[in-house]
Amino acid sequence: MKKPLLVLSLIMISMIVNAQEIVLNLWEGTPPLQNDLGLEEKAVEEGIIRIENVQIPQIEVFLPSKQVRTGQAVVIFPGGGYHILAYDWEGRDFAKWLNTKGIVGIVVKYRLPDSKSLTDAKEVPLQDAQRAIRLARHYAEDWLIDPAKIGVMGFSAGGHLASTASTQYDHEVDRPKDAIDALSARPDFSILVYPVISFRDASAHSGSRRNLIGENASQELIDRFSGELNVTAETPPTFLVHAQDDGGVPIENSFLYYDALNAHNVPASLHIYPKGGHGFGFGLGKGPVAGWRDVLLDWMEDLK
Incomplete structure (x- = not known):
């Protein structure tokens, strides 16, 4: 499949290939809804890698060996309350695990709405999520992905983003478009891990809501970003997992x-475990919740 010259230029500048790992910028030049203020991203490793103030959103693509690929791909959104990204704990680690099962893992380093460089912060995470899904379809042939088997996976606030991408995949803002934008941004399935869903008072994770839509958001905005209010018959099949003792979400x-x-x-x-707390990730050492990934794999197998 031939790529437009513009896209090839972008890829030559932004792609790093290391064995079966590829890094791509989501956008050419300054991303949409952003001013170039010379701000810098911050990454801190304290047990896990925490990334703040993302200025150049990217995808990091982990490819399994060709012999074991299933054709499925999962676009992964790490959590962090729309303030940071728990980039390895809820991103890279899961992409590498999916590789062992023959599944392409694509980790999204999406922009966070508290950055001062953004001109319409509430729209930016979804915009990056849509772009990541479209890029997966654009490179489906190259990465041996079935374009009808591209799902999303999100943790905590990343789960909110995954649910928003699953219910508002057609939402667009006014910006320049390219050939990649003609591709569908609808996920084929959705995996939501201890997700933030509702911004309504009874269930809201106040930090995620405040960081995405502000302290005094209108009811219209609260409802727009409450995933349960935006489900339709076209929302993709979904796997949910949560712990009963989750004190965060x-x-x-x-x-x-x-x-x-x-x-x-x-x-x-829907899978509920009595213990695990919030942010259990793989669930290792936390009792029965450690088995949730095996249940997920059975569910993904059944999707085929």
């Missing part, structure tokens, strides 16, 4: 989204 978030999916006859699988 109330378990009601997963209940609300599951109920909305069920009401619209969207295939959904």
